[in-house]
Amino acid sequence: MPNRIRLLLVDDQILSRGLLRSGLERERDLEIVAELNRSDDVVGAAKRHRANVALVDAGGPGSDSITVTTRLRTSMPECRVVMLTTYGRPVHLRRGLDAGAKGFALKSSPAPQLADAVRRVHLGLRVVDANLAAETLRYSETPLNADETDTLRAARDGGSVAVMAQELDVSERVVRTRLWSAIGKTGAHTRSDAVEIAERNGWLLD
Numbered sequence: 001m002p003n004r005i006r007l008l009l010v011d012d013q014i015l016s017r018g019l020l021r022s023g024l025e026r027e028r029d030l031e032i033v034a035e036l037n038r039s040d041d042v043v044g045a046a047k048r049h050r051a052n053v054a055l056v057d058a059g060g061p062g063s064d065s066i067t068v069t070t071r072l073r074t075s076m077p078e079c080r081v082v083m084l085t086t087y088g089r090p091v092h093l094r095r096g097l098d099a100g101a102k103g104f105a106l107k108s109s110p111a112p113q114l115a116d117a118v119r120r121v122h123l124g125l126r127v128v129d130a131n132l133a134a135e136t137l138r139y140s141e142t143p144l145n146a147d148e149t150d151t152l153r154a155a156r157d158g159g160s161v162a163v164m165a166q167e168l169d170v171s172e173r174v175v176r177t178r179l180w181s182a183i184g185k186t187g188a189h190t191r192s193d194a195v196e197i198a199e200r201n202g203w204l205l206d
Helices: 014-024 042-048 065-075 090-099 111-122 130-138 146-155 161-168 172-186 191-200
Strands: 005-010 030-036 053-057 080-085 103-106
Touching (some): 005 014, 014 030, 030 042, 053 065, 065 090, 080 090, 080 111, 103 130, 146 161
Parallel strands (some): 053 080
């Protein structure tokens, strides 16, 4: 069949990749031209097989999926990226779209729904799974002010309050005040919990 959309599948899980393949191969206008279990050679494989759309596991091994997406966008912009995930992580979605991904979908999406997303991305449209979009909107506004955000970023390394105070060029008392405020605003119980919650929701992006 002429003018098929040429797909590159990138997923380290054999079963998951097989399910994707069996579902998408039923669509007469789609053709899977290559499969990879790591993201290290995505750009090379996309070029060799003249892929139109790359379906990339957002959390797979090898090169970071964000880095891969950026490389594809710059070296082979005609190959659009759809990121696949097994769960909703607003930070992944925002980073992926910022890197140039044209689509974001759950691996559990029904094959016809995923195929439709591929078609629309191939046309140059941006497609985001409705559930993922809802999660992103839910967490799009950070409750932290700029000082609290900087303090939690400094806390990611697990250093002492004294080290953080030196890094931020403020007193230890100020650091403790900011940490307690951030803990309260995130609903956490500890400093490490506050960092984890903020990271998960994308509030600490630089």
